[in-house]
Amino acid sequence: MHILTIGAGGMLGRKLTERLARDGLAGRPVDTLTLVDIVAPDAPVELANKTDCVAADLSAPGTAARLIALRPDVIFHFAAIVSGEAEADFEKGYRINLDGTRDLFEAIRMAHVLDGYCPRVVFASSIAVVGAPLPYPIPDEFHTTPLTSYGTQKAISELLLADYSRHGFFDGIGIRLPTICIRPGLPNKAASGFFSNILREPLVGKPAVLPVPDTIRHWHTSPRSAVGFMIHAATMDLSVLGARRSLSMPGLSATVGEQIEALRRVASEEAVALIRREPDAAITAMCEGWAPGFTATRARELGFVAEDSFDDIIRAHIEDELGDRA
Amino acid sequence: MHILTIGAGGMLGRKLTERLARDGLAGRPVDTLTLVDIVAPDAPVELANKTDCVAADLSAPGTAARLIALRPDVIFHFAAIVSGEAEADFEKGYRINLDGTRDLFEAIRMAHVLDGYCPRVVFASSIAVVGAPLPYPIPDEFHTTPLTSYGTQKAISELLLADYSRHGFFDGIGIRLPTICIRPGLPNKAASGFFSNILREPLVGKPAVLPVPDTIRHWHTSPRSAVGFMIHAATMDLSVLGARRSLSMPGLSATVGEQIEALRRVASEEAVALIRREPDAAITAMCEGWAPGFTATRARELGFVAEDSFDDIIRAHIEDELGDRA
Incomplete structure (x- = not known):
């Protein structure tokens, strides 16, 4: 099996690569792995001689066609510039996040027309396809009203994915990822960064800033579950999806206060004491427009699984990132 | 005031032009009218010396920029190839219906960046943005699942319209039109054509074929109401829309049986006798996937008005098309 991951250098891309190297896909070993990002990603040690690491911009002319000429069986498409950058640089956002995706889909369609090629395409979408005012929980059939x-x-890419799949050009599925928590690595400047910071930093004895009230409710899943969604999406029978190809993934709806209580239970009172409250009206206003949680009924019925409690999310982080040392 | 209509040669474009020539817009006369279509549309007699008729393909390089260089105050965008053609010719559909629209929006953005230009944009969308399985009535917040x-x-264009409006590049509104009934002119080959044929033809003593059962329910509005939606959309205060810029228009949900009963009441038993039932399983299956009706709550609250009964729809046709001669 040949697997292509576009945007393989990001946090989820790297974790997916580790998982594929360890477990293969649906019990089948990976024969060839092509990892693409703006900067060439690292090859996993286990698959060093089966991996091709490519530095490329998906939205540059010819890139998509060159990748599809390899006829990968499964394509994971994570490549995107993030929300803040796409908002600040309108043209770059549309070029990378829309035209790059469309170029990829068009390259697959051309190959399909040529020789019947029809790969599995797993597209990383986002809960950012919805926007306030939002009900809680958000039903599967709620309209996409991005802000x-x-x-x-992402919402446009979902529509293209569905139409190309309906025409039989590829077999696609869109995965609407919750906010990833606990995001490993250093604190970042994303407005949503505090959701992870207030857990990750105290777990290793460092302070963290909380800019919003404890009552803010949001929708989370662990990196481990997010990788699990991608693997399941790549291997499940998609004929059950019909024409509705994008799914809101399961996750955990929790308030910041509930996150902190979980930290108290799983770690300690001392860890909680490292959280410093510095209210920020702008960040609070932004958070109030974000998704508080989804029913994710359809995805759950189709076998997608996430954590049931924030205690489990914190434990997954300790096991996966801290070598059980917290 | 300068008004630009793209796709002005179609049935609704022509009726909108007639209405603008007769009534102006919001009590203001039309100073300049630019009418664009693949074949140059006719100028209305009343505005003959104020109208520029242009033959152009919106998706051809430079067309959008050339039109926007005229800095129209209000832009009506109807241009599209129809459903059947867009399905059969995948590339042409995306070129005309998506790239043409995006070219228009980009040309406006460029002008906005240059000199702060910010026109009203009224985009003709369609109930084809939803697809079965559908509830009845379909709420305003139902997701777009085109088939x-x-x-x-159309659904992608709605998303672009909302994002460009949110950024302040223009002041846009998307109008999701119901099926237009009674469509004037000759019977056409669209699968949905019978909804109009079974009324329009018997009203002038001609036979018509009904390929579906009387129980099929669908969502209709008259050409007169559709033009009214466009006029209202061009003149209302759009700040109340917030980020949700596309509205399902009001209409009349009726079964084919109810259409026929209205024909019996407004015309005669003889007219009804001209409808010949020739069941067609393929057309029936298609119809069962179409929208049975919308709540259209938001549009109604914002002052969009449609007919309350099929009797009124038939009477509007008699007044507007038959000079009261039925």
Whole structure:
């Protein structure tokens, strides 16, 4: 099996690569792995001689066709610039997040017309396809009302994915990822960064800033579950999806206060004491427009699984990132 | 005031032109009218010396920029190839219905960046943005799940319209038109043509074929109401829309049986006798996937008005098309 991951250098791309190297896909070993990102990603040690690491911009002319000429069986498409950058640089956002995706889909369609090629395409979408005012929980049939250019580009890509799949050009599925928590690595400047920061930093004895009230409710899943969604999406029978190809993934709806209580239970009172409250009206206003949670009924019925409690999300982080040392 | 209509040669474009020539827009006379279509549309007699008729393909390089260089105050965008053609010719559908629209929006953005230009844009969308399985009535917040490339292109255009409006590049509104009934002119080959044929033809003593059962329910509005939607959309205050810029228009949900009963009441038993039942399983299956009706709550609250009964729809046709001669 040949697997192509576009945007393989990001956090989820790297974790997916590790998982594929360890477990293969649906019990089948990976014969060839092509990892693409703006900067060439690292090859996993286990598959060093089966991996091709490519530095390329998906939206540059010819890139998509060159990748599809390899006829990968499964394509994971994570490539995107993030929400803040897509909002600030309108043209770049549309070029990378919309035209790049369309170029990829068009390259697959051309190959399909040529020789019947029809790969599995797993597209990383986002809860940013919805925007306030939002009900809680958000039903599967709620309309996409993005409040960012990033969310708009993801919502448009979902529509293209569905139409190309309906025409039989490829077998596609869109995975609407919750906010990933606990995001490993260093604190970043994303407005949503605090959801992870207030857990990740205290777990290793460092302070963290909380800019919003404890009552803010949001929708989370662990990196481990997110990778699990991608693997399941790549291997499940998609004929059950019909024409509705994008699914809101399961996750955990929790308030910041509930996150902190979980930290108290799983770690300690001392860890909680490292959270410093510095209210920020702008960040709070932004958060109030974000998705508080989804029913994710359809995805759950189709076998997508996420954590049931924030205690489990914190434990997954400790196991996967801290070598059980917290 | 300068008004630009793209796709002005179609049935609705022509009726809108007649209405603008007769009534102006919001009590203001039309100073300049630019009418664009693949074949140059006719100028209305009343505005003959104020009208520029242009033959142009919106998706051809430079067309959009050339039209926007005129800095129209209000832009009506109807241009599209129809559902059947967009489904059969995938590339042409995306080129005309998606790229043409995006070219227009981009040309406006460029002008906005240059000199702050910010026109009103009224985009003709369609109930084809939704697809079965559908509830009845369909709420305003139901997701867009098109089952055709045409519907996909309209849904994508709605997302672009919302994002460009949110950024302040123009002041846009998307009008999701019901099926237009009674469509004037000759019977056409669209699968939905019978909804109009079974009324329009018997009203002038001609036979018509009904390919579906009387129980089929669908969502209709008259050409007169559709033009009214466009006029209202061009003149209302759009700040109340927030980020949700496309509205399902009001209409009349009726079964074919109810259409026929209205024909019996407004015309005669003899007219009804001209309808010949020739069941067609393929057309029936298609119809069962179409929208049975919308709540259209938001549009109604914002002052969009349609007929309350099929009797009124038939009477509007008699007044507007038959000079009261039925």
